Amino acid sequence: MHETLLEISLPADACNLREIRDKIRNATLTLTDCVETVDRIILAINEACMNVIQHAYPNDYNGQRDIVLDLYRDENYLVILVKDHAPTVDPGNIKPRDLNDIRPGGLGVHFIREIMNEVEYLGQTGEFGNVLMMKIKLVNQ
C-alpha cells in the first residue's frame, strides 16, 4: 500500500517553514492519535528543510532554489523524501554533534536521527542534487 499524503514544492526560504509545518500537520493528523508523535515528525522534517535552506544552496547558486517534499504512507511507515536542486552534498559531512559539547548549532541532525526510525541520504537522484529519505513507524497508542 502506497498512499500519497503530501507533495509540495516551495522556495528554500525560512519564511516558508511555517507553511511547510502546517501542511505536514494537516497531512499526518489522521495517521496517529498521538499528538506528540505528530509534533516530533513535524520537528524532524522542519530540521531537514532547515538544513537545505541553510547549508545546501551556496550563496552564489543561480539555479532553482527550492525544497520538494513528498510524504507517503507505506504500510505502517510514514516515508518522507526531502529533495533539492542544490549541488550534491557528501553525506560524510552530515553529522550530529556530541551532545556533551554544549554549543549553539548542530542539533538538527541529532533531532532527525532521534525521531526517525530510518534516515538515508540518497544523494543525486534524477533531477535532484540531494534526496533525504526518512521513515518513521506509525504506532497508535
Next chain:
Amino acid sequence: MEIKKRNESGYSIISLVGEVDLHFSPKAREEILKALKNNENVLVELSEVSYIDSSGIASLVEGYQMSKKSGQTFGLLSVSNAAMQVLKLARLDSVFPIYDNVEDVKD
C-alpha cells in the same frame, strides 16, 4: 513570533510568543544577547512558545554560554510543554536553569 520584554524582581524577562523557528530565531537571539551585553540578568519566558526548532534552541544556548562567561544570571522561565519536549530531545533540560516562577530564581 512575538517578543515581549518586562522587568520583574530585578530580572529582564524576555517572553517569546508563538513559533520560534529559523525565520524568527535571529530576532530572539538579538534580543537575548542585547540584554546580556547591557549587563542585565536575563530570564527567557517560554510559556507561550507553541513550537521551537534547533535554531531557537541555539539562541538560548548562546545566551546561556555568554552569561556563564560574564557571571550574569540566565535561565528559562515557565517552559511550555512544546518547548520542554525539544529541550529534552536536545538533552538540555538538565543544562539550563529552569524555573516555574521568578521567585524561584537562585543567583
